[in-house]
Amino acid sequence: MVQVKLADSAGFCFGVKRAVDETLKIQKDLNKKIYTLGPLIHNNDVVNFLEQNNIFAISLEDLDQLTEEDTVVIRSHGVSKEVIDKIKDRGIKLVNATCPYVTNIQKKVNKYSDEGYKIVILGDKNHPEVIGINGWCGNNAIITSKGNIEEEIPGKVCVVSQTTEKQENWKRTINNVAELSKEFLAFNTICSATEVRQLSADNLSKEVDVMLVIGGKNSSNTTKLFQICSANCKNTYHIENIKDIDIEEIKKMSPKTVGVTAGASTPDWIITEVLDLLKTI
Numbered sequence: 001m002v003q004v005k006l007a008d009s010a011g012f013c014f015g016v017k018r019a020v021d022e023t024l025k026i027q028k029d030l031n032k033k034i035y036t037l038g039p040l041i042h043n044n045d046v047v048n049f050l051e052q053n054n055i056f057a058i059s060l061e062d063l064d065q066l067t068e069e070d071t072v073v074i075r076s077h078g079v080s081k082e083v084i085d086k087i088k089d090r091g092i093k094l095v096n097a098t099c100p101y102v103t104n105i106q107k108k109v110n111k112y113s114d115e116g117y118k119i120v121i122l123g124d125k126n127h128p129e130v131i132g133i134n135g136w137c138g139n140n141a142i143i144t145s146k147g148n149i150e151e152e153i154p155g156k157v158c159v160v161s162q163t164t165e166k167q168e169n170w171k172r173t174i175n176n177v178a179e180l181s182k183e184f185l186a187f188n189t190i191c192s193a194t195e196v197r198q199l200s201a202d203n204l205s206k207e208v209d210v211m212l213v214i215g216g217k218n219s220s221n222t223t224k225l226f227q228i229c230s231a232n233c234k235n236t237y238h239i240e241n242i243k244d245i246d247i248e249e250i251k252k253m254s255p256k257t258v259g260v261t262a263g264a265s266t267p268d269w270i271i272t273e274v275l276d277l278l279k280t281i
């Protein structure tokens with residue numbers, strides 16, 4: 001019988017759990033349709049679950065259709081100051097479920113850009129968290145995806161990171177900023193939930209024959225887990241739920257051990273379904 005091992009740290013992180021719990025509670029209290037600005041988390045199964053509970057994702061443009069009777073939830077990634085102001089100006093009820101760790105980054109870039117620091121953000125310029133953070137420093141940040149900086153850096157610099165970044169990219173960023181500027185402040189804002197999850201995925205994928213990484217295909221932290229595990233275990237698969245598992249293919253490999261990890265947006269019930277299916281091998 002195959003041995004199935006779950007990574008020590010896998011699934012919902014503190015910020016995502018908080019946002020999901022808060023949204024479900026608000027909907028229950030109000031007992032009517034409420035909205036989230038963008039999908040609350042990057043997981044199609046959870047989005048479907050939320051819709052069944054009268055919680056619907058809308059886009060920024062859809063805000064114009066909402067009235068003072070409506071409630072909109074800001075997800076854990078956070079949004080720019082401009083978006084918060086727009087919601088407030090329109091009188092729409094606002095529930096801000098931004099993860100406190102992301103709020104901390106927003107406050108830092110807001111403070112230091114006001115004090116004349118040029119903000120450098122390590123992260124993906126198209127990710128909502130980074131777009132939101134940039135919106136707290138007048139959309140003026142230098143955004144670097146791997147830590148390489150082509151632009152001239154004037155005067156004082158303040159460096160922060162997207163919460164899901166890799167430490168190696170952070171080190172590269174700091175080295176480059178140190179060469180390019182005379183005065184800088186650096187806040188390593190990589191979330192420890194991400195680090196701990198990445199470390200336990202790294203350890204587990206070194207000792208198993210097959211590794212399954214559960215999470216949305218568009219979830220950046222799940223994709224990073226997949227990259228880490230693939231480097232250690234050639235039979236690594238990125239799946240969203242049990243429907244993506246080719247159990248016959250896994251059986252053919254005759255694995256002794258199968259490892260499982262999950263991104264921060266994967267709920268416990270999906271992880272349990274996967275573990276239960278693997279135990280049938």
Ligand code: SF4
Nearest residue numbers: 013015099101163191
């Ligand atoms: S990964 Fe960290 S920063 Fe991001 S939502 Fe979870 S707890 Fe918050």
